Amino acid sequence: MLYATTTPAQKRFDLRARLASDELLRFPGAFNPLSAKLIERHGFDGVYVSGAVLSADLGLPDIGLTTLSEVAGRTRQIARVTELPALVDADTGFGEPMNVARTVAELEDAGVAALHIEDQVNPKRCGHLDGKQVVEVTTAVQRIRAAVDARRDANLVIVARTDIRAVGGLDTAIDRTRRLVDAGADVIFAEALESLDEFAAVRAAVDVPMLANMTEFGKSELFTVAQLRDVGVNIVIWPVSLLRMAxxxxxxxxxxxxxxxxxxxxxxxxxxxxxxxxxxxxxxxxxxxxxxxxxxxxx
Incomplete structure (x- = not known):
């Protein structure tokens, strides 16, 4: 009826507990509230709100044109209709550290259980396109520290995404993930890894859960849930899949x-x-x- 009965605080608590269990959680991308209800009905573990999907829904390319208000508004609509936790793509945090802090506060108020902040420069681009640029490690670390400091609910999960694999290679990506964990990230999201061995190497390098992005037509091979579970991945997202099918x-x-x-x-x-x-x-x-x-x- 109307909206979910599970409170945002309970969703965050439950998500943290499940992440601590080392199970693999499946988060298909919801392109609207109705699709989020369908994801729940099919027994998935959470819903993902993709920045690429939100941009496309507005008829825009995924190059940082959406605003915090647009993302928070759509995320609130999706999060409130499902009992599942919602993980939202917060891009670069819509600016630098102070903007990141406000982004976290707004999205926490929107009812999300988790969000990810990335280390691309502004304006960003889709993580599976060539020509990406990333910020210096100091700025990337500042963004994550700002996100961690800004949350009021300690159970809000802060996911640190790095796009540096495509720019500096796997070793550089591993080094950056370690720095982001040191900054307080709860989950690591290394974008556009190219093999299961790379996923395994990143997972082995950090002591926090890891997220894998199985977007179609991208840099990463479309591995199965079982394959990703075997190398230690804890969350899998399919960000644009339902929109592409629809x-x-x-x-x-x-x-x-x-x-x-x-x-x-x-x-x-x-x-x-x-x-x-x-x-x-x-x-x-x-x-x-x-x-x-x-x-x-x-x-």
Whole structure:
């Protein structure tokens, strides 16, 4: 009904407990609140709010054009409809250390359980594109320290993302992850690693949990959950996958509508009205007003 019953504080507490258990947690990317509810229904461990998805949803490229207000607003909409913890992409923190601190406060108020801050320069770009630039290690460390200091709930998980693998190589990435852990990062996210051996090497270098990004059409091979678990990964995200699937289906539907003048041939591929109504819990709202759910849905 309406919003989740699990409080943000409880979600953060539970996420920390699960991270401490060394299990692998699966966080598909939610492109809107409804998809977050579907992720929960399918038994996943959390929802991821991708900066690339939020940019694309606004019709913009992922080059740092979104604002903190836009990210916080969309994240709040997603986090409040699901019992699952939400992990949000906070890009570079929307500025330097003071901006990072405000970003953490805003996203904590939005109900997130975790967020990640990266070490790219402003404006940033997608982590799987060539030509990335990263800040000096001092600035990267300052961003993470600011994020850690700014949280009011000690259970808010601060994930430190580094994009330096594509710029300086694996050894440089390992050195930076260590520095970010020393700065207080709860989880390490080394972006665009290129092999399981690289994931294993980074994981072995730090004593905090590690996140892996399994985005399609990127620098990293699409490893399975089992493969990543075997090398010690603790969180896996699929940031843009559901949006890509949905947009692919939308393109096919529009082509069919153009060619056939009807979508009758695609009815079997659509979410049925009854399933949509079930997902948004029409029946639950009947407890408040019997007039909102006084009908049946045909098969």
């Amino acid at each position: 947009m692919g289906a939308a393109e096919r539907a529009l082509s069919t509508l153009t060619d056939e003048g009807t979508l009758t041939s695609l009815l079997g591929q659509m979410q049925h009205r009854r399933d949509l109504y079930d997902l948004v819990d029409y029946a639950g709202y009947n407890r408040f007003d019997a007039s909102v759910f006084n009908f049946g849905v045909a098969d």
